Amino acid sequence: MARVVVDVVPKPEILDPQGQAVANALPRLGFEGVTSVRQGKHFELEVDDTVDDATLAKIAETFLANPVIEDWVVRRVDA
Amino acid sequence: MSLRVGVITFPGTLDDVDAARAVRYADAEAVPLWHADPDLRGVDAVVVPGGFSYGDYLRCGAIARFAPVMQSVIEAAGKGMPVLGICNGFQILCEAGLLPGALVRNSKLHFVCRDQWLKVENNTTAWSSRYERGAEILVPLKSGEGGYQADQRTLDELEGEGRVVFRYVGGNPNGSRNEIAGITSANGRVVGLMPHPEHAIEALTGPTDDGLGVFLSLIDAVGVPA
Numbered sequence: 001m002a003r004v005v006v007d008v009v010p011k012p013e014i015l016d017p018q019g020q021a022v023a024n025a026l027p028r029l030g031f032e033g034v035t036s037v038r039q040g041k042h043f044e045l046e047v048d049d050t051v052d053d054a055t056l057a058k059i060a061e062t063f064l065a066n067p068v069i070e071d072w073v074v075r076r077v078d079a
Numbered sequence: 080m081s082l083r084v085g086v087i088t089f090p091g092t093l094d095d096v097d098a099a100r101a102v103r104y105a106d107a108e109a110v111p112l113w114h115a116d117p118d119l120r121g122v123d124a125v126v127v128p129g130g131f132s133y134g135d136y137l138r139c140g141a142i143a144r145f146a147p148v149m150q151s152v153i154e155a156a157g158k159g160m161p162v163l164g165i166c167n168g169f170q171i172l173c174e175a176g177l178l179p180g181a182l183v184r185n186s187k188l189h190f191v192c193r194d195q196w197l198k199v200e201n202n203t204t205a206w207s208s209r210y211e212r213g214a215e216i217l218v219p220l221k222s223g224e225g226g227y228q229a230d231q232r233t234l235d236e237l238e239g240e241g242r243v244v245f246r247y248v249g250g251n252p253n254g255s256r257n258e259i260a261g262i263t264s265a266n267g268r269v270v271g272l273m274p275h276p277e278h279a280i281e282a283l284t285g286p287t288d289d290g291l292g293v294f295l296s297l298i299d300a301v302g303v304p305a
Contacts, residue, residue: 010183014228015254017188063145066138066174068181069228 004047004056008065008072009040040070082107082303084294085122087152087168089114089143093130094165094277101277102126105294117147123301124161124205125152127168129221129275139182139224140170149175161205161300162269163293166222169261169271178262178271179237180229185222186254194286195220195252195274197245197260204267205300207244209292216289218279220252220260225273227255227262237262245272268300 010016016038023037043064047056056074065072084102086109088095099109110122114132119125132143143149149171156162156177164172172178185191194217199210210216229237234256237243245261253273261272276290 013230014183015186015226017184017186017226017254021188063141064137066141066181068173068179068230069183 001049002047002051003077004045004051004074005077006043006045006056006060006064006072006074007040008043008060008070009038011069011071012038014069082124082298082301083110083120083122084108084297085110085112085119085125087112087114087125087127087148089130089132089146091131091134092128092167094128094275095130097275098126098128098165098277101280101291101294104280104291105298107294107298112148114143114146114148117151119148119151119155124163124297125155126277127152127162127164127171128277129166129168132167132171135167135224138170138174139167140172140174143167143171144174153177156264156269159266159268161297163206163297164269164271165275165277166225166273169273170224172269172271177269178264179233180227180262182222182224182273183226183228183254184224185226185252190221190223191225191252192219192221193252194218195260196248197274198248199244200246201241201244201263201267203241204244204263204270204296206263206270206293206296208296208299210296215248216276216279216292217287218274218276218290219286220274222253222273225253225255227257227259227273229256240265244270245274 019039102109279285279290
């Protein structure tokens with residue numbers, strides 16, 4: 001068994017209205033100095049040993065992320 | 080015998096009833112299709128209606144796109160069957176790769192629900208031939224994730240090939256690139272749009288009957304079976 005983390009974020013050129021709303025709220029809450037926020041998704045997968053890296057890459061590219069609008073990173077972490 | 084038009088229902092679909100009604104108003108037969116059943120029941124065309132398939136979990140349309148019925152739709156579209164995606168249906172067709180680009184959260188984050196003017200930019204598709212080119216039509220728009228996004232190369236291709244079918248006029252309601260409300264595939268058979276022509280087919284229940292032309296156009300494209 002292994003734990004796999006997939007992080008998905010909007011591509012830099014894609015407008016991220018949710019991230020912007022968070023960034024705009026921070027000064028109102030008294031937090032200064034944050035110049036940009038991008039909001040994405042974080043997936044934690046528990047996978048058995050039969051799931052190889054190529055399969056994980058395919059899961060991320062074809063399902064967890066939409067390559068048209070999002071970038072993603074797959075990494076194995078210590079369970 | 081009349082034209083048979085499939086209308087898909089996924090868990091969370093809302094507008095299948097109105098879509099089927101619009102099909103009947105165009106003197107075609109509406110054939111219910113079920114997300115879990117790959118059988119297209121011999122239909123001549125398919126409407127993928129609006130709603131919140133699978134709760135819009137993960138991304139709008141991301142899960143619906145893998146439903147058994149969609150595998151049949153993708154295959155049939157590849158052979159030239161006309162397919163119309165409205166709202167969530169447009170999102171599903173983009174996720175399925177039948178149309179380029181993607182739909183993202185509205186730029187102002189608000190859910191937009193209003194009657195919206197559109198300009199018909201292309202009247203040569205299977206779903207828009209009944210309109211004059213340049214005609215302006217008024218149909219409901221109701222979506223939270225209707226911002227059309229694509230990379231510049233894709234946008235240039237769509238514009239260059241005249242594949243923008245409907246464009247928002249009177250202001251951009253959701254941050255769509257190039258004010259794009261609806262697009263078509265390279266062969267003009269698959270069309271997706273965020274606004275709802277099926278809610279504007281008669282004056283009693285809609286703002287106009289401007290949307291009926293979408294469904295009447297199909298008859299021109301496919302012809303009425305003898």
